[in-house]
Amino acid sequence: MTSYTLYGAEVSYFTGKARAYLDWRGVDYDEKPATQAVYRDVILPNVGWPVIPVATMPDGTVIQDTADIMQAVEARENAHPPAWPASPLQRFVSELLQLYGDEWLMLPAMHYRWNYNEDWAYGEFGALSAPDLTPDQQYALGRKNGARFKGALPILGISADTVPGIEKSYEAFLSEFSAHLDQHPYILGARPSLADFAFYGPLYAHLYRDPASGEIMQRLAPKIADWVERMKAGGCHGSGELLSDDAVPETLEPILRRQMREQLPAIKATSTLFSDWAANAASGDRVPRALGDVDIEIESHSGPAKARSFPLWRLQAALDVYDTMSPEDRTRADTLLGRVDGKELKTFRLPARLKREKCQVVLA
Ligand SMILES: N[C@@H](CCC(=O)N[C@@H](CS)C(=O)NCC(=O)O)C(=O)O
Structure with a gap:
């Protein structure tokens, strides 16, 4: 019997984060696409607003927010090693980087998706909502559903004035994170932990998987593309040690x-x-x-x-x-x-x- 269900999408930032964690944790779970029916029957009645990912626990409890999902699974599985580093400085840095991955890498992720991959994204959104429609019908539906997400650009501060800064910052981040990956396989050592899952959300779902963005990552930061692939494969399934003595690289x-x-x-x-x-x-x-x-x-x-x-x-x-x-x-x-x-x-x-x-x- 399947223990957990993750309702989400391949195209979704935060589903990527939760999936990478569940794969690394190695728990038994089923991922189901957040179709229109899932929004209507599962997400809206339990969460109150349209958002993914949503997870159900084996006892049926419905959880939203990736950190809450991960914490609930950590508590229930009580498995080692933990996703949250046990030592204080590594834990503090992990929480800071989770804040950065979740909330600031959203700027390049959303900018590149909607300013470089718009039509492709509409097709993906349509295919997710209604897998049985024709590609043209999916595109039309995707345009409708995707409008809400594209509409988030000004909310996030993505505008003609800030785009040059967002691109400069992202390219610099790519070189900074690549330099880190030259020295360490994951953010805090030889296995993924909280910050890796948080970075994976944007760096997989948008900035690797969206075709024009993926081309940029492969060209400017192949080490990060390699990290994305290693995370996607399950991040060595929980093995490996974090740096000793609470070290932060x-x-x-x-x-x-x-x-x-x-x-x-x-x-x-x-x-x-x-x-x-x-x-x-x-x-x-x-x-x-x-x-x-x-x-x-x-x-x-x-x-x-x-x-x-x-x-x-x-x-x-x-x-x-x-x-x-x-x-x-x-x-x-x-x-x-x-x-x-x-x-x-x-x-x-x-x-x-x-x-x-x-x-x-x-x-x-
Ligand atoms: N803090 C939430 C964020 C979830 C989130 O923003 N999900 C996106 C898709 S990746 C969404 O459904 N957004 C809808 C909205 O913001 O209105 C988490 O970590 O789960």
């Missing part, structure tokens, strides 16, 4: 520095808007997906974006790891934060705490 520092430079200011501006919202909200209130408008700046190109609230939730998870470190571990974390121009994170805290309830982020 120096080759990750340029990526963390990029995160502090590009992503952190947007999150801080969002946090200020969150403070205004939280002042008039009650515990259990659902945090709006967008809290207003912010400006993002990426490689000296700036433009407006929506102040998306979800990254605050991922940042809280990272800061919680920092806040529970022993004084010695925190000193090591502070040294790293200093080297990556992230000293602000020593003191920056959200103005109010968040928690998850019924597949939503709510005020704690």
